[in-house]
Amino acid sequence: MKYLVHVPEGNLFLTKEEISAKVAEVLKTCPSEFTCVYRVWYEGFEGCGRPSTEVVNIMNEAIAAAGWTDVGAMRWEKFGVIKPSFKNPDYANAAKEANGVPMILHRFHQGKHYQGPDGRIFWIPVMEIFDMRAFEWKDGKYIGTMVEIDPMSEYAQQMVEVQV
Amino acid sequence: MAKEKITHSICVGGPMTIHVKDGVIRRIRPIVLTDDDAQGWVIKARGKEYTPQRKTTLSLLGYCEKDKTYAYDRIKYPMIREDFIETPDGQNRNTENRGKSGYRRASWDEALSLVAREIKRLHATYGKETLTAITSSHHSWGLVGYKISLFNRFFNMMGYTRVMDNPDSWEGFHWGAPHTYGYYWRLGGPEPFDMLEDAMKNVETMIMWSHDPDTTRGGYSAQESALWRWWMKEMGIQFIYVDPFNNFSSVKHADKWIGPRMGTDAAILEAIAYVWITEGTYDKEYIAKHGHRFDEWAQHILGLGVDGTAKTPKWAEELSGVKAADIKAIARRWASTVTTGGSGMRGGFGGACRTVGGTDYARLLVSLLAMQGMGKPGQNMWTGTCGGPMNYNFWFGGYSDPLASIAKAPVCDVPAANTVSQVLYRTNLPDAILDGHYEWYGEGFCGGGLDFEFTRHVYPAPGCNKVHAFWRYGGSFYGTMLDTNKWTKMYQSSELEFVINQDIYFTPETRHADVILPACSNLERVDIGEVGNSGNGGYCSHSQTGNSWQVIVYQDKAIEPLWDSRSDFWIFSQVAARLGWGEAFTEGRSEEEWAKRFWQFSDLPKVMSWEQFKEKGYYIVPVSFKEENVDPKTGLIENWDRYPGFQWFAEEKPCNTPNHKDFQEEGLLGTLTGKFEFVSESMLYWAPDDEIRTPIARYKDSWEGHKSLSADKFPYGMISPHPRFDYHTHYQQHSKWLWEIPENRKVINGNPYLICRINPKVAEEKGICEGDVVKLFNDRGQALCVAHITRRVNPETIHVYTSSGIYNPVELGKAGAVEKGGSINVLTPGRLMGDYIPAMVPNSCNIDVVKAEADPNPGQGWEYMLEAVDKQQEATQRPMNTSIEADIIFGEKEAK
CATH class of the missing domain: 3.40.228.10 (Dimethylsulfoxide Reductase, domain 2)
Incomplete structure (x- = not known):
């Protein structure tokens, strides 16, 4: 059986295996921590219009088969709430820079808390390539003044995300 | 001779140096940089070198700040509508007279206590969602006093029906461009x-x-x-x-x-x-x-x-x-x-x-x-x-930055979160109040995601009561929203049992309130802010890059609050105290202590102490701190960390x-x-079925335009762009200096008529001469302007600036009366752009024009209201400053 996949070049009619292979190819080089069927469809396939229910099911199966973990419903700024969404099993080893430019938002999560090698915990509310700003979190409170952390420093590389 | 005191502040017109003698503001000037301020940048291009002058600039609006501070229309005292009756059930309060009735002078304690009693009654009767409140954009500059900071802290702590702002200045880009190139987070x-x-x-x-x-x-x-x-x-x-x-x-x-x-x-x-x-x-x-x-x-x-x-x-x-x-x-x-x-x-x-x-x-x-x-x-x-x-590596919060609000941690100890989920939409607030039901799509400012453009809202929200009280804070929507006769109808509706207006000036909307709380201006209180900084990480981030100098200002109090006005912070903290949560609201901090928090949570402490910052009054951020980036010949900074927009994509x-x-x-x-x-x-x-915003962007005949049915009756397209002589509605009414500009207004019989621009061909056909009073009209309203005949518009177009801060209907408080103050927004359509697009469209407006006569009644028509209160003050010889007796002390610190 073949399924309609509409791309800018025109209508393609692909088998389940062909769609699954294409999904696997897209995911192989994907540096993202999470994905969902619509990311793969639009960004990976450059799909036009919405995929059919059958194609969605095939793609979801293919994402799971590639080892990505189902994390339930997630809100995507581009699509709204999508279920299932998937977590990249190889995110830690995925690309963190390209052409010499670091991908800073792939290294740290803005708004999260991180623990440094000295045990101090920081909340990182501002994080872009040129300024990663943090507040120390202690005893349930933010203390002191704003701290600047160089995202490429050794200290930053050893920071680990923690829940507070 | 008294020594001159020099302070600094910021307004939408730029940073200011304020010269004060004997407690009176004498001059307002740009900041002239001194030798100890940072060197400027230099751009070397096409064989030449370009560097900014060593001073900041002020727009004409900034220069009007002195005139505006001592304006004839300042609200001097707390006031209560003269025929307002504090009925126990909120009914029979002569609401139909809002906009017509005069006021009586009240003490701060009387006004604040009335506000607190009414809030308690409304909460007990209908719940917290019964009160709604909204500010105008940018009526006050400074991280403590700005709406996202102080206003949010007060209303979030209390709980209220929030009114979503629409992106009124750039609707098409907000609702359209993200569908072609993204950037929804940059609106x-x-x-x-x-x-x-x-x-x-x-x-x-x-x-x-x-x-x-x-x-x-x-x-x-x-x-x-x-x-x-x-x-x-x-x-x-x-x-x-x-x-x-x-x-x-x-x-x-x-x-x-x-x-x-x-x-x-x-x-x-x-x-x-x-x-x-x-x-x-x-x-x-x-x-x-x-x-x-x-x-x-x-x-x-x-x-x-x-x-x-x-x-x-x-x-x-x-x-x-x-x-x-x-x-x-x-x-x-x-x-x-x-x-x-x-x-x-x-x-x-x-x-x-x-x-x-x-x-x-x-x-x-x-x-x-x-x-x-x-x-x-x-x-x-x-x-x-x-x-x-710009030095992107120097961090100081902008006004929409989540880190730059006294409603949010770490600036405050306990963040203020609104417990009411019901919302309203600004453009259609009157429709919702008058009809009791309104539905729309979108979250207003949809910076959080494309999906936010398509969320459906219903008012009243399921399980919520309707709104019965309105707290209006700063500015006038008569000049910025559309089809604004409906705002008068809303104010006069008995659905609104109680209306509070908190403002510096007696604006068109202030005249529709039951209780008026007089705030002082930026120059009469302490604050802190950066010129033009809309927020690093906030919407349209880094708009301070519109300036040649990155200027962070300690907004010192130049003069004491005039008459019986007090700062917005004092007003909110006093109401909070009367509601029983004053200490929680202030967290024991004065305005200056709040301002210091923003210094603390920035990069400023690395370069100067709080005391040094206060003494100097401002800090110029160098575009680079690195010595090697300075041109040894000129001392100017020739290199900095550059992040050219969109080049990464190409x-x-x-x-x-x-x-x-x-x-x-x-x-x-x-x-x-x-x-x-x-x-x-x-x-x-x-939204594949959206007929206005189609998958392929293409020209479509407008539902109001040269091909629509209304064009037969009203053949001219009126464009009303952003104003040259105002900013939103914050200057025109208050500074009479602006009325002296011939391209702006012409005063006839004491009323400042707004200039409209008409092509000579149309003028000839209509018998209109330069300087004539003309009536612009359509089925929605009628407005008197003064004609300027010019080829700078084509025959099919009539130009008149929007955002008139002045709204002077010839019959006060009558919706649909001829408007002579220049709020041509009585003519513009209230209809939203499309079923899925909650955008306003002021420049799709068909009108006709005829020669007319000026209103024979002198002045603007409402001055007597303020004069009557002045006379009451003189007659009763009540102390000028009643705020001292109203002060409620909570915790260890007085809310001053």
């Missing part, structure tokens, strides 16, 4: 970062579409960028201005002015694309790599699509009135020279996007810029306003510009496909 605007240098080095042609930068000043950026455009002009860059009004910047800079008929810009853009496609003069390689469904779109342009119409220059000429030859000439110059362009003050604004076709216009403009290789050197979306060199590198998203680091845009979408997948995904 549809482009990346202007470091674009000044890029333009000075590379650009040959600037397309200034629907753009009057010397008027709109780049948005809170004084006149800083005016110098940049002179530099560009001097170096031979050609400027093409497209605007139905040959605007004030165009007459200075334009090599060519194109004046299309209102709302037909999209047709011209399609015709330009037609020329490029048929002549093969677009960047095919770039489009092949970065465009999505371009071929389908090109077929539509060539007439091979569903409508079968080729979008030729001749086709566009018929719609727009712009000659086909001119359209071809623009197209060829644009394609054959290095061209940068955009719309309005930040590249994604402008009057053309405030028409029914505003989203089509915005999307097509982005599409055309993409066709010429957007992001390549000199090929970008930029309009000569923002994008000056060069296929991870995005490193400020305010970016994780998917940009993967080389993707914020569209669904991550490419420029010539057929919008997000429109197909969310």
Whole structure:
């Protein structure tokens, strides 16, 4: 059986295996921590219009088969709430820079808390390539003044995300 | 002789140095930099060096701050409507007299206690959602006093029905452009970062579409960028201005002015694309790599699509009135020279996007810029306003920054969160109150995601009561919202049992309140802020790049609060105290202590102590701190960390510009496909049946325009762009200095009539002469203006600035009465752009014009209300300052 996949070049009619292979190819080089069927469809396939229910099911199966973990419903700024969404099993080893430019938002999560090698915990509310700003979190409170952390420093590389 | 005291502050017109003697403001000047201030940057381009003058600039509005502080229309005392009756059930309060009735002088304790009693009654009767409140934009500058800070802290702690703002200044870009190139988190605007240098080095042609930068000043950026455009002009860059009004910047800079008929810009853009496609003069390689469904779109342009119409220059000429030859000439110059362009003050604004076709216009403009290789050197979306060199590595909070609010941690200890989920929508607030039901799509400012454009809202929200009380804070919507006669109807409705107005001035909306709480101005209280900084990470981030200097100011109190006015912080803390949570509200901090928190949570402590900062009054952030970046010959800074907007995309590198998203680091845009979408997948995904915002952006006849039915009756298109002589509604009524400008107003019989601009042909047909009073009218309202006859508008267009702070109906408090104060918004349509698009469209407005007579009644008509209260004060000899007796002490610290 073949399924309609509409791309800018025109209508393609692909088998389940062909769609699954294409999904696997897209995911192989994907540096993202999470994905969902619509990311793969639009960004990976450059799909036009919405995929059919059958194609969605095939793609979801293919994402799971590639080892990505189902994390339930997630809100995507581009699509709204999508279920299932998937977590990249190889995110830690995925690309963190390209052409010499670091991908800073792939290294740290803005708004999260991180623990440094000295045990101090920081909340990182501002994080872009040129300024990663943090507040120390202690005893349930933010203390002191704003701290600047160089995202490429050794200290930053050893920071680990923690829940507070 | 008393010693002169010098303080500093900020207004939307720029940073100010304030000279005070004997407790009176004598002069307001720009900040002149001293030797210990940072050196400026230097741009070396085309064999010359360009560096800003060593002083900041002030727009004309900034210079009016002195006149405005001592304005005739300041609210001197707390006041209560003279026929307001505090009935126990909120009924029979003579609400129909709001806008007509006068006021009586009250003490602060009387006014504040009444407000607190009413809030308690309303909460007990209907719940917290019964009170709604809203501010105008930018009526006050400073991180403590700004609405997202102080206002949010008070109302979030109390709980209230929030009113969503609509992006009234750039509707089409907000609701349209993200569907072509993403940037929903920048609310549809482009990346202007470091674009000044890029333009000075590379650009040959600037397309200034629907753009009057010397008027709109780049948005809170004084006149800083005016110098940049002179530099560009001097170096031979050609400027093409497209605007139905040959605007004030165009007459200075334009090599060519194109004046299309209102709302037909999209047709011209399609015709330009037609020329490029048929002549093969677009960047095919770039489009092949970065465009999505371009071929389908090109077929539509060539007439091979569903409508079968080729979008030729001749086709566009018929719609727009712009000659086909001119359209071809623009197209060829644009394609054959290095061209940068955009719309309005930040590249994604402008009057053309405030028409029914505003989203089509915005999307097509982005599409055309993409066709010429957007992001390549000199090929970008930029309009000569923002994008000056800046030190992005120096952190100080901007007004919309989550870290720059006293409602949020870490600035406050306990964040203030609103417990009421019900919301209202600003443009249609009167409809919701009057009809008791309203529905719309979208979250207002949809920076949080494309999906936020399509959320459905219903008022009243399930399980919630309707709104019965309104707290209005600063400014007047009579001049900025549309079809504004309905605001009078709303105020006079008995549905609103209680109306509070907190303002510095006796504005048109203040006159409709039951209780008036007089706030003092920025110059009478302490605050802190950065010039032009809209927020690092907040919406339209880093708009301080519209300035040549990055200036952080300690906004010291220049004079004590005048008359019986007090700061907004004091007012809110006093109400909070009377409601039982004053200490929680202030957290024991004074205004200065709150201001110090913003110093503390920034990079300022690295360069100066709090005491040094207060003493100096401001800090100039150098564009680089590194010694090696200084030109040894001149001492100017010649190198800094640069992040040119959009170049990352053209060069296929991870995005490193400020305010970016994780998917940009993967080389993707914020569209669904991550490419420029010539057929919008997000429109197909969310609203494929939308008839206004179609998947392919294209010109459509407007539901109010030259082809609509109303054009038979009202044949002229009225454009009402952002004002040259005001900012929102915050200056016109208060500073009479502005009335002396002939291009702005003409005072007849004591009333300042607004100038409207009419083509000589129309004037002749209608028997109108220069300086005549004319009536602009349609089925929605009628407004008296004074005619200026000029060829700067074409015959089909009448130009009159929006945002009149003055609203003077000849019959006070009567909806539909002839308006003589210049609030031509009584004429503009209240209908939203489309079923799915909650955008207002002031520039889709058909009117007619006739010669008229000035109102025989003298003055503005409402001055007697303030005079009566002055007389009461004189007669009773009540102490001028009643706030001392009203002070409630809570905790260990008095809320002063």
